[in-house]
Amino acid sequence: MKFLKMPLLxxxxxxxxxxxxxxxxxxxxxxxxxxxxxxxxxSMSLNLVNGYTGQFSLGHAGFMAIGAYFSAYAxxxxxxLPPSLQYIEFFVWAAGAGxxxxxxxxxxxxxxxxxxxxYLAIVTLGFGEIIRVALLNMDFLxxxxxxxxxxxxxxxxxxxxxxxxxxxICFFTIWRVMHSTYGRGFLSVREDEIAxxxxxxxTTKMKVRAFVLSSFFAGVAGALFAHFTNxxxxxxxxxLQSVNAVIMVVLGGMGSMTGSIVAAFLxxxxxxxxxxxxxxxxxxxxxxxxxxxxxxxxxLRPKGLFGDLELTDVWRKYxxxxx
Amino acid sequence: xxxxxxxxxxxxxxxxxYALIALGYTMVxxxxxxxxxxxxxxxxxxxxxxxxxxxxxxxxxxxxxxxxITLLVASMVVCxxxxxxxxxxxxxxxxxSPKLNILITAIGVxxxxxxxxxxxxxADPKVFPEVMKDFVLFNIxxxxxxxxxxxxxxxxxxxxxGLQFLIxxxxxxxxxxxxxxxxxxxxxxxxxxxxxxxxxxxxxxxxAGVGSVLVGMKYPKIDPLMGMMIGLKxxxxxxxxxxxxxxxxxxxxxxxxxxxxMVVAYISSxxxxxxxxxxxxxxxxxKPAGLLGKYTVEKV
Numbered sequence: 001m002k003f004l005k006m007p008l009l010x011x012x013x014x015x016x017x018x019x020x021x022x023x024x025x026x027x028x029x030x031x032x033x034x035x036x037x038x039x040x041x042x043s044m045s046l047n048l049v050n051g052y053t054g055q056f057s058l059g060h061a062g063f064m065a066i067g068a069y070f071s072a073y074a075x076x077x078x079x080x081l082p083p084s085l086q087y088i089e090f091f092v093w094a095a096g097a098g099x100x101x102x103x104x105x106x107x108x109x110x111x112x113x114x115x116x117x118x119y120l121a122i123v124t125l126g127f128g129e130i131i132r133v134a135l136l137n138m139d140f141l142x143x144x145x146x147x148x149x150x151x152x153x154x155x156x157x158x159x160x161x162x163x164x165x166x167x168x169i170c171f172f173t174i175w176r177v178m179h180s181t182y183g184r185g186f187l188s189v190r191e192d193e194i195a196x197x198x199x200x201x202x203t204t205k206m207k208v209r210a211f212v213l214s215s216f217f218a219g220v221a222g223a224l225f226a227h228f229t230n231x232x233x234x235x236x237x238x239x240l241q242s243v244n245a246v247i248m249v250v251l252g253g254m255g256s257m258t259g260s261i262v263a264a265f266l267x268x269x270x271x272x273x274x275x276x277x278x279x280x281x282x283x284x285x286x287x288x289x290x291x292x293x294x295x296x297x298x299x300l301r302p303k304g305l306f307g308d309l310e311l312t313d314v315w316r317k318y319x320x321x322x323x
Numbered sequence: 324x325x326x327x328x329x330x331x332x333x334x335x336x337x338x339x340x341y342a343l344i345a346l347g348y349t350m351v352x353x354x355x356x357x358x359x360x361x362x363x364x365x366x367x368x369x370x371x372x373x374x375x376x377x378x379x380x381x382x383x384x385x386x387x388x389x390x391x392i393t394l395l396v397a398s399m400v401v402c403x404x405x406x407x408x409x410x411x412x413x414x415x416x417x418x419x420s421p422k423l424n425i426l427i428t429a430i431g432v433x434x435x436x437x438x439x440x441x442x443x444x445x446a447d448p449k450v451f452p453e454v455m456k457d458f459v460l461f462n463i464x465x466x467x468x469x470x471x472x473x474x475x476x477x478x479x480x481x482x483x484x485g486l487q488f489l490i491x492x493x494x495x496x497x498x499x500x501x502x503x504x505x506x507x508x509x510x511x512x513x514x515x516x517x518x519x520x521x522x523x524x525x526x527x528x529x530x531a532g533v534g535s536v537l538v539g540m541k542y543p544k545i546d547p548l549m550g551m552m553i554g555l556k557x558x559x560x561x562x563x564x565x566x567x568x569x570x571x572x573x574x575x576x577x578x579x580x581x582x583x584x585m586v587v588a589y590i591s592s593x594x595x596x597x598x599x600x601x602x603x604x605x606x607x608x609x610k611p612a613g614l615l616g617k618y619t620v621e622k623v
Binding site: 050056114117123125126127129134239246290291292295302 | 352358423437562
């Protein structure tokens with residue numbers, strides 16, 4: 001059971017953190033924190049495709065949408081457990097949302113991952129848009145009116161722990177995959193696809209695997225998002241949402257898990273922190289500053305905040321050395 | 324049948340607008356191998372420039388050919404300057420960095436223009452001034468040929484032929500093609516790639532300016548986010564035809580315009596946005612370099 005020690009510790013730590021947040025902060029900050037966790041899932045899962053496997057995908061919001069709609073529909077229509085075990089049901093349907101998104105990821109990935117670079121980016125973008133338009137036309141899912149009345153968790157603490165649980169699962173799953181044979185395969189595809197192929201790696205298979213795993217967690221992120229907002233509609237999952245995920249991965253550093261988490265926190269918190277500016281100037285300057293910051297980061301620190309280092313590497317490299 | 328012909332006319336007119344914007348994408352891609360996501364927002368700024376020029380000079384009261392030409396020139400000038408500024412400030416510092424960084428920067432510039440546009444111009448839609456009177460030129464049976472469609476077609480044809488002339492017949496066009504195929508060798512032969520690239524941006528953005536006036540004429544409602552969808556579609560058109568290929572961009576744009584018009588007419592207008600990408604995916608899966616693109620084998 002040694003491999004469970006770290007995840008359980010992390011979950012316990014996050015739960016304690018949730019308890020602190022439960023008392024000390026108002027509902028606005030609490031909701032922002034929940035969105036931070038959702039975005040962490042998004043950025044970590046996209047990091048697997050964009051950062052580790054080196055395939056540029058711009059359709060992540062589509063998988064998030066599939067997960068969100070699946071979980072919303074399942075939780076309102078299918079009761080498999082008595083109400084006292086509702087939390088388990090939430091977990092089951094979140095996993096189901098992930099699996100549905102993963103299936104979609106497989107269907108999308110199989111044809112499109114044979115393409116490269118910009119072409120892949122635009123095809124995945126297209127798939128994201130198609131999923132959105134398909135949702136717009138599905139009347140039993142609310143169509144353009146959206147899906148309302150999605151059950152929530154009741155309290156912040158439970159929401160936070162539930163999201164943390166999935167965050168921990170996502171982090172350690174990707175972490176362990178990246179330190180296994182498959183992970184080496186993913187990295188080899190990123191570094192040099194032709195050389196990897198020459199070494200006998202089935203690159204398309206590798207890419208599809210990374211893509212499926214990534215869309216699984218995007219689906220889970222969507223499920224969490226649906227339960228936290230209690231209302232979803234197709235325009236929550238536009239191109240902009242996919243871009244947001246890409247920005248988090250790139251800002252944190254492509255191929256850095258902790259970088260993705262830190263960036264998810266920054267990107268979610270920054271617009272909220274800048275909100276008072278709106279009252280001060282009277283116009284909405286947040287997105288302007290946000291996009292300008294993005295351009296400046298790309299010019300001044302093109303590898304992102306962490307590059308491909310993890311927090312532990314940074315610690316070893318800079319802090320311990322100076323001590 | 325007559326409906327069908329009418330839809331074809333509308334589709335061609337829509338397609339030629341897409342073509343003008345798609346050409347901007349394809350030119351930048353051809354020379355820099357990057358997707359200039361901000362191109363569609365340059366187009367948006369062009370529409371607003373025309374709007375403000377028309378209001379400033381008060382020429383919205385007398386629509387006609389002089390108004391059209393004034394607005395076209397104004398929009399082209401503003402767009403070129405903007406394109407030049409974007410290239411200089413955002414893309415040039417990143418010329419040698421990884422592709423993904425350039426792509427992210429382009430998305431950043433695009434967001435900056437969209438939301439900056441909301442701050443400067445206001446988020447509410449504005450009504451584009453009447454550039455020309457819309458009247459039915461002639462009709463065969465019940466098929467109407469409107470003056471707008473003819474104007475759009477003529478203006479975009481002139482712009483495309485001008486571009487073709489520029490690329491294939493002039494010295495700077497030759498330099499552009501040289502830089503596109505190999506920038507370092509081109510610079511050894513005495514060309515300045517930076518200047519050629521800047522010039523490409525100017526030309527591409529000027530075409531976006533032309534497109535913006537034409538769209539404003541046909542669909543007279545402009546707002547700061549108007550570039551988003553049309554930009555994506557124009558880009559899809561460019562990829563569809565084989566990105567980097569001028570003829571391909573025009574062909575792709577016509578296919579897009581026609582098929583979109585047909586879907587709206589015969590299936591459902593809600594599917595029009597999905598259709599563009601559907602076509603794209605099918606074509607890319609069977610012909611990964613686009614319709615007219617050449618597939619290059621990567622050498623090790």
